[in-house]
Amino acid sequence: MKFRRIGSDLKVVYLQYRRNPAALFFSFFFPILIVALFGYIFSGAGSAVTTVVVLNEDQNSPASVAFLAALNNTSVVQVQVVGGSSWTPSNFAAELGSAGASVGLIVPAGFQANYSAHTNVSLALFVNPTDAASAGTAEGAIQGVANGFNLHAADGRAIITIASIHNVGSQIYTYIDYLIPGLIGFTILTSPMFSMVDIAASYRKDGIFRELSLTPLTRSEWLTSHILWYIVLTFINAGIMIAFGVGVFSAHLSIGLGMIPFLLVGTFLFVSIGMLSGTVAKTPESAAIIGNIITFPMMFLSGTFFPVSSFPPWLQTVAHVLPLYYVIDGLDQAMLFGNWNRAALDLTIVLVIAVVVFVMAVRFFRWRDS
Amino acid sequence: MPNAIEVRGLVKNYGTLRAVDGIQFSVAAGSVFAFLGPNGAGKTTTTEILEGLRPKTAGDVRVLGLDPWTQGAELHQKIGVIPQDFRFFERITPAEGIEYYSALFGTHPDASAILSRVALSDKADARYDTLSGGQKQKMGLALALTNDPEICFLDEPTTGLDPAARRAIWEVIRSLKREGRTVFLTTHYLEEAEILADQVAIIHHGHIIATGTPSEIISAHGRPPRLRLAAGPDVAAFVQRTLGATATVENGYVEVVVHDKDESLRVLSAVQSSGLPWSSFTTEHDTLEDVFVRMVGRMDDGALKSEGAT
């Protein structure tokens, strides 16, 4: 590896790029366009129905189920019962934060027993103070249903009460907050994929790789300069989208060093995938098809435009096998939730896939045909 | 002088097609070698094997003492190549291309000198995709010169060039030779080979059918020189009868085979003193092209006949 050669190849890549109006559009104008479009469509729209995430500790007893059903029927809130090992009362607030929920409710164990015995039972309500509207709506709805139950059971004595009100995280996450990491993931995917697939296939067809094989430039130097180039583009794109999202749509993002590894490793991954697809294809046309087959499912199903947690379960399963999911989830963890353990896991997954694909791309990529 | 290129028993198969069938030749360092042959004869295949762009099927190939396929990296420092269909990055200019190659090779050529040498100075800053076909070829030649090569491989460097540009490339090839470089050239322009080449090899269907200097090939395979008179058949009959020379008649001309200038003078003075009418004369020599067309044509006729017989 010689830096002089990588540097001079990088310059050619840059000149080729700078003189290509379509590429310029996709790198600079497209991110703004897409943030503006999605941000505008969804910002402030905030759904009229507030979702209340419920942890039912009373083992789905008839009384608790009836209570939640009544709550769901109020039509101002929507009950989403969660369970599983990750949801415990002690980390409920944090999990609500990661899931992007602004209202949560814990129905305690013994709800049914206490209610039948007419002894006091208190619900724990979690709200996000910055989302006062949702908090108010939810509290009102829950209080109303509790009043109904109390009236029915004991002439209106306060049996079911809302005891403690806890805060969910420190912020409310709006759609735009999810959108920015998702769209950064989107460009990490699309900008190298679409051009590397084409470059790999058409440079081979046009004999440009043969031409380069007559120079001291090595294949890994060539790949390195392309990876570096797309990393530069990714940073520019991400910068534009963050600035636009924060400046115009007041997205709440913590812009720290934490996102950088994802920009690096994510780009490394998709340059390698693009290279591999373009290399194994026989013609530029079939390369484009392979590239699209890989790109399109990821473009929509990895949490780019909508959080994966809002998908039906089977689609979430699909999302979990897509490498881009881990890039975007990692960006979410790093930029929104500050959940570093999960971010580190995501990063490891992306890195492992990237290294495997890179090694395969170098292995299959030939300057000259034999 | 040592040989820059040594080829022995070279064979190249593409699947079942044998494109090169056991050829043998060598190129002396510092000479210009022209590789001729009709379309599909195996010129590009051979050239690419010498450049290390293609593996051979069998045989022994040495270029500057190196095996081009396995020692390509070392060889590529020392050779310059223009492929038959040179293509480059669409949006890069010749000046940038030279800068790029210099950085890759770690050389420091004078870019403007190279560009003026290949007569491309006026297009130094024009993107590749805006260059004409001939200008693209010149850009390829310019790039091939950035690493100060010992051998230049030029696969049809003048195809598609206008006559002036072709002569400019000839001048470049001559100057490369003056600088002591070896030039390996393929071309379909036989006069080009005749003018430039020290040695010529003609390949046909993967076999070398003639090698030598242009004049050696002409004297070995060409017809003898002829005196061409604007005269009638009676002159032909007279020459045959009185001098015993071979004469043929062809729409208003008589061609008499003459082996040297004395014989030419004898024929001319005999015809002049015979009183028969004649107006002018020229001397006719086979060119490399005449020889090439006759050899290749004859072999193809032969091939057709033997195919018809089976």
Ligand SMILES: Nc1ncnc2c1ncn2[C@@H]1O[C@H](COP(=O)(O)OP(=O)(O)OP(=O)(O)O)[C@@H](O)[C@H]1O
């Ligand atoms: N990659 C390839 N795969 C299969 N056959 C090939 C390949 N390249 C060349 N051939 C065949 O090998 C033979 C020699 O081709 P080659 O390109 O060496 O000819 P050439 O002498 O350079 O012809 P031209 O004057 O047209 O450039 C031809 O019959 C051609 O069809």
Ligand SMILES: [Mg+2]
């Ligand atoms: Mg050829």
